[in-house]
Amino acid sequence: MCDGGACRPGSSGGDGFPTNLPSGNYELVICISGSVSLPCQNAGTIPFQGLAPFKSAITSALDQWLAATAGTPDCSRGAATFSGFDGSEFSATASATCGDATETLTLTVRHLP
Numbered sequence: 001m002c003d004g005g006a007c008r009p010g011s012s013g014g015d016g017f018p019t020n021l022p023s024g025n026y027e028l029v030i031c032i033s034g035s036v037s038l039p040c041q042n043a044g045t046i047p048f049q050g051l052a053p054f055k056s057a058i059t060s061a062l063d064q065w066l067a068a069t070a071g072t073p074d075c076s077r078g079a080a081t082f083s084g085f086d087g088s089e090f091s092a093t094a095s096a097t098c099g100d101a102t103e104t105l106t107l108t109v110r111h112l113p
Contacts, residue, residue: 017055018085022111023048028061029108035101045112058109062094065105074099087111 031040075098083091089110
C-alpha cells in the first residue's frame with residue numbers, strides 16, 4: 001500500500017494485478033523474448049486514473065500482442081501474470097506457444113517521479 005509517497009508491497013487483486021499503485025504517470029517498456037527476441041523498447045506513458053482503467057490499459061496491451069497469434073494454427077496462449085509493485089515498478093507477462101516455439105512478452109510498468 002502507499003502512504004505519504006512511500007509504497008510497500010501490498011495486496012494484489014484476485015488475478016495478481018497489484019492494487020497498491022500510487023497515482024501519477026507510468027512508463028511502459030516492452031520486451032519480447034523466446035524463439036525470436038526483440039530489444040526492449042519504450043512503449044509510451046500512461047496516466048493512473050483509477051485502478052480499473054489502468055488495469056484495462058495494461059491487459060489490453062498484452063491482449064493486442066497475443067491477438068496476433070489468434071489466427072495462427074497450432075498456437076496457444078498462456079494466462080497473463082503480474083509481479084507485485086515494489087514502490088517503483090511491476091511487470092506484466094504473457095506468452096504464446098506455436099508448435100515448438102514460445103514467445104514471451106514482458107511489460108515493465110515504471111512509476112515516474
